[in-house]
Amino acid sequence: MNAIEDPGDECLAVTPPKTWATGVPGVAHAIQYSLGQTSVRRTALTLLNINQAKGFDCPGCAWPEPAPGQRHRNEYCENGAKHVNDEATSRRVTADFFRRHPISELAGKSDYWLNQQGRLTEPVVKRPGSDHYEPIGWDEALGLLADELRALESPDEALFYTSGRLNNEAAFLLQLFARAFGTNNLPDCSNLCHESSGAALNETLGIGKGSVSLQDIHDADLIFVVGQNPGTNHPRMLSSLEETKRNGGQVVAVNPLPEAGLMRFKHPQKPRGVIGRGTVIADQFLQIRPGGDLALFQALNLLLLQAEDAAPGTVLDRGFIDTYTTGFDDFAEHAREVAWSDVLAATGLTREEIERVHQRVLNSEKVIVCWAMGLTQHKHGVPTIREVVNFLMLRGNIGRPGAGVCPVRGHSNVQGDRTMGIWERMPQSFLDALEREFGFTPPAEHGLDSVDSIRAMRDGHAKVFIGVAGNFVRATPDSDVTEEAMGRCRLTAHISTKLNRSHTVCGETALILPTLGRSDRDVQAGGEQFVTVEDSMSEVHASRGRLAPASPHLLSEVAIISRLARRTLGDEPPIPWEEFEGDYGTIRDRISRVVAGFDDFNTRVARPGGFRLPNPVNERRFPTPSGKAVFTRNDFEVVRAPEGHLILQTLRSHDQWNTIPYAMNDRYRGIHHARRVVLVNTEDLQALGLKERDEVDLVSVWRDGVERRAPGFRVVAYPTPRGSAAAYYPETNVLVPLDSVADISNTPTSKSVVVRLEPVQERAGTWAG
Numbered sequence: 001m002n003a004i005e006d007p008g009d010e011c012l013a014v015t016p017p018k019t020w021a022t023g024v025p026g027v028a029h030a031i032q033y034s035l036g037q038t039s040v041r042r043t044a045l046t047l048l049n050i051n052q053a054k055g056f057d058c059p060g061c062a063w064p065e066p067a068p069g070q071r072h073r074n075e076y077c078e079n080g081a082k083h084v085n086d087e088a089t090s091r092r093v094t095a096d097f098f099r100r101h102p103i104s105e106l107a108g109k110s111d112y113w114l115n116q117q118g119r120l121t122e123p124v125v126k127r128p129g130s131d132h133y134e135p136i137g138w139d140e141a142l143g144l145l146a147d148e149l150r151a152l153e154s155p156d157e158a159l160f161y162t163s164g165r166l167n168n169e170a171a172f173l174l175q176l177f178a179r180a181f182g183t184n185n186l187p188d189c190s191n192l193c194h195e196s197s198g199a200a201l202n203e204t205l206g207i208g209k210g211s212v213s214l215q216d217i218h219d220a221d222l223i224f225v226v227g228q229n230p231g232t233n234h235p236r237m238l239s240s241l242e243e244t245k246r247n248g249g250q251v252v253a254v255n256p257l258p259e260a261g262l263m264r265f266k267h268p269q270k271p272r273g274v275i276g277r278g279t280v281i282a283d284q285f286l287q288i289r290p291g292g293d294l295a296l297f298q299a300l301n302l303l304l305l306q307a308e309d310a311a312p313g314t315v316l317d318r319g320f321i322d323t324y325t326t327g328f329d330d331f332a333e334h335a336r337e338v339a340w341s342d343v344l345a346a347t348g349l350t351r352e353e354i355e356r357v358h359q360r361v362l363n364s365e366k367v368i369v370c371w372a373m374g375l376t377q378h379k380h381g382v383p384t385i386r387e388v389v390n391f392l393m394l395r396g397n398i399g400r401p402g403a404g405v406c407p408v409r410g411h412s413n414v415q416g417d418r419t420m421g422i423w424e425r426m427p428q429s430f431l432d433a434l435e436r437e438f439g440f441t442p443p444a445e446h447g448l449d450s451v452d453s454i455r456a457m458r459d460g461h462a463k464v465f466i467g468v469a470g471n472f473v474r475a476t477p478d479s480d481v482t483e484e485a486m487g488r489c490r491l492t493a494h495i496s497t498k499l500n501r502s503h504t505v506c507g508e509t510a511l512i513l514p515t516l517g518r519s520d521r522d523v524q525a526g527g528e529q530f531v532t533v534e535d536s537m538s539e540v541h542a543s544r545g546r547l548a549p550a551s552p553h554l555l556s557e558v559a560i561i562s563r564l565a566r567r568t569l570g571d572e573p574p575i576p577w578e579e580f581e582g583d584y585g586t587i588r589d590r591i592s593r594v595v596a597g598f599d600d601f602n603t604r605v606a607r608p609g610g611f612r613l614p615n616p617v618n619e620r621r622f623p624t625p626s627g628k629a630v631f632t633r634n635d636f637e638v639v640r641a642p643e644g645h646l647i648l649q650t651l652r653s654h655d656q657w658n659t660i661p662y663a664m665n666d667r668y669r670g671i672h673h674a675r676r677v678v679l680v681n682t683e684d685l686q687a688l689g690l691k692e693r694d695e696v697d698l699v700s701v702w703r704d705g706v707e708r709r710a711p712g713f714r715v716v717a718y719p720t721p722r723g724s725a726a727a728y729y730p731e732t733n734v735l736v737p738l739d740s741v742a743d744i745s746n747t748p749t750s751k752s753v754v755v756r757l758e759p760v761q762e763r764a765g766t767w768a769g
């Protein structure tokens with residue numbers, strides 16, 4: 001295999017942003033990437049098995065698949081295909097690789113370079129004082145880890161981080177192990193992602209999940225797509241929205257950026273998508289100022305209340321409000337106080353634009369609101385989503401077909417992991433069920449989430465970090481603080497498929513434990529195994545890897561967790577870890593007795609397509625303390641940067657999967673061959689005395705007075721609202737202060753960082769364009 005070059009960032013080219021997404025170029029790009037990673041045969045085998053009833057679940061996102069009979073032969077998208085083939089790569093990281101590259105050298109490599117080295121093949125250890133990883137047997141590695149865990153003064157000195165790649169069976173075992181060990185320290189990527197959605201939905205509807213199905217999406221009259229870039233991050237959602245449009249539904253997109261996928265979609269697997277102009281997605285696009293969504297929904301709510309005043313009994317669903325909700329009067333009183341001047345300042349929209357949306361709402365029987373990181377990663381993420389719930393409840397758009405809440409999840413099984421108990425604050429009813437099933441008393445005190453875990457490592461309260469999937473130091477905020485915190489651990493261990501930055505930030509001792517990926521065949525003592533996942537719409541189904549594993553030395557996540565648990569806990573409490581490892585069906589039997597909605601799990605999941613978990617909201621049952629859905633009062637702020645500063649959002653390019661860039665391009669936004677770019681409104685550029693392609697440092701300004709700096713970004717003029725800017729994650733995580741979090745959910749405010757752009761004079765003028 002040729003050496004992988006680090007492409008660097010020297011050749012930025014900028015073209016106009018695209019106004020449509022996908023189409024044939026998308027598929028071509030995916031296949032091109034795959035063939036760069038592996039053989040034609042393996043590429044074909046991978047693509048033919050994605051999202052097929054007997055194949056594996058695409059790890060690319062959590063958007064659901066149609067029912068088995070309605071599935072396309074190629075039920076995947078460009079980015080899902082790239083993601084899977086990044087895992088199916090033929091490149092390998094061997095013991096020799098670690099001999100050649102000291103950790104201090106790896107720490108200087110880019111995220112791209114590290115990932116491109118290929119699949120991890122055998123367990124390695126970095127011993128105290130060493131600058132190299134070296135091979136270690138599984139037994140010794142797990143023994144070492146178990147010894148460190150047992151040596152802790154308190155189980156709460158251990159952290160068990162997971163990312164939503166983990167399947168249900170492994171997730172269930174991990175939380176079981178952590179709780180039997182004695183801690184609820186189960187931070188996860190959800191803390192950084194949809195935690196605000198969970199918090200708002202739990203409080204108002206009694207369940208922290210979305211309520212709609214794919215059929216509801218197809219049947220809706222009006223869908224809001226808010227704070228989401230589906231063309232890149234959930235491309236299969238565009239096929240669903242296309243169906244909505246064909247059924248006569250409308251779409252309103254709310255976003256600071258005119259994202260290509262919100263405008264027009266060309267279905268790559270249908271003739272009209274290949275030769276036609278494609279489908280217009282957004283009937284109306286609201287170019288909102290960052291953080292303005294709470295004000296927008298409050299204004300829509302005011303308009304609904306006023307319309308009801310003008311024609312009583314015709315606008316609000318009083319039957320729903322009176323029977324199923326509480327808090328309406330208080331909410332209404334507050335909503336009526338909203339001042340239009342504040343709404344217009346916060347949203348940057350005109351009153352006419354908002355009134356046009358209002359008319360669409362009045363004309364729609366069935367309304368759905370979809371959202372993602374553009375809502376959750378703001379200081380007011382939780383109140384914003386609560387206001388969305390108010391909006392839907394006013395016209396009874398909750399708990400009936402074609403209507404409801406749709407937080408669009410990111411990682412393919414992030415929702416399932418939560419269902420399985422990966423949460424630092426699982427409800428007592430779940431802990432009681434664990435106790436009944438396994439005969440030990442789980443700790444009741446809440447554990448640490450991701451942000452609090454960093455604080456605990458920084459302050460010396462947490463000493464062992466175990467990461468199952470994910471890339472903790474790149475996913476989390478305040479990179480310098482986080483890396484230093486992680487470096488203070490006695491032991492860091494990562495169960496991973498591929499090399500990433502977190503492996504280069506080591507505790508005194510560090511382990512990399514390589515594991516099977518979603519596409520790898522998994523054979524245990526009891527024969528070939530499958531795992532299960534739950535998508536964004538609560539559909540649970542099986543996933544079977546089909547490829548030969550990347551190396552004979554890999555263990556599955558289930559096997560690693562079972563063996564580690566056994567080594568750490570022995571037979572106390574008596575949990576049949578060995579049996580779990582040999583036959584995952586025995587884990588599912590336990591899940592069926594512990595987790596609500598999983599009765600008869602093994603039988604039901606064996607059916608093609610699996611089954612859908614019941615959501616009480618769809619029967620208009622609201623498991624809140626009052627038994628009713630809750631209207632809330634929420635206050636918005638006009639988010640504004642101080643003079644000479646901008647509000648920066650950190651987002652994904654088209655060619656990355658979370659912390660891992662696959663290439664240096666962001667095709668739809670017209671950015672090529674570079675990632676260190678900052679997108680700024682033309683008028684702001686003038687006001688700041690900058691011109692396109694100037695080199696600047698991004699410096700974040702926060703109340704703690706600490707200077708956080710991301711050096712060397714190129715300025716690109718872009719149609720983002722005045723006063724705002726955008727740049728890619730994870731390069732910009734260094735700018736997000738650890739303490740800058742959303743109220744209630746503790747999610748970092750990755751979409752709202754106050755920065756100034758500091759010109760880099762001395763380095764200017766040396767790059768090619």
Ligand SMILES: Nc1nc2c(c(=O)[nH]1)N[C@H]1C(S)=C(S)[C@@H](COP(=O)(O)OP(=O)(O)OC[C@H]3O[C@@H](n4cnc5c(=O)[nH]c(N)nc54)[C@H](O)[C@@H]3O)O[C@H]1N2
Pocket residue numbers: 060061079080193226227228229230232233234254255256257259288289290291292293372373374375378409410411649650651652653654656657658659751
């Ligand atoms: N190919 C690919 N697919 C992915 C991922 C990936 O990295 N690559 N990641 C997965 C994961 S874990 C997740 S969580 C999802 C993420 O999916 P998205 O949430 O779509 O991801 P982001 O790139 O963070 O985009 C946030 C969007 O919100 C907009 N936005 C920012 N601030 C605001 C605001 O204040 N108001 C409004 N209305 N909009 C705003 C941005 O302009 C952008 O369009 O995607 C999943 N799927």
Ligand SMILES: Nc1nc2c(c(=O)[nH]1)N[C@H]1C(S)=C(S)[C@@H](COP(=O)(O)OP(=O)(O)OC[C@H]3O[C@@H](n4cnc5c(=O)[nH]c(N)nc54)[C@H](O)[C@@H]3O)O[C@H]1N2
Pocket residue numbers: 162163164165166189190192193194373377410411468469470471472474475476495496497498499500515516517518557650651652657658659660729730732733736750
């Ligand atoms: N500034 C900023 N920060 C953000 C965000 C943002 O928008 N802006 N988004 C946040 C969001 S939404 C999320 S979800 C987090 C994502 O945070 P994470 O989930 O922690 O990060 P990933 O990049 O998905 O993790 C990639 C690594 O997972 C490992 N991996 C992949 N597949 C498997 C598998 O099957 N098994 C195992 N064991 N390992 C596997 C590989 O080693 C790979 O290197 O980042 C968050 N951070």
Ligand SMILES: [Mo]
Pocket residue numbers: 189192193194409410411
């Ligand atoms: Mo996410």
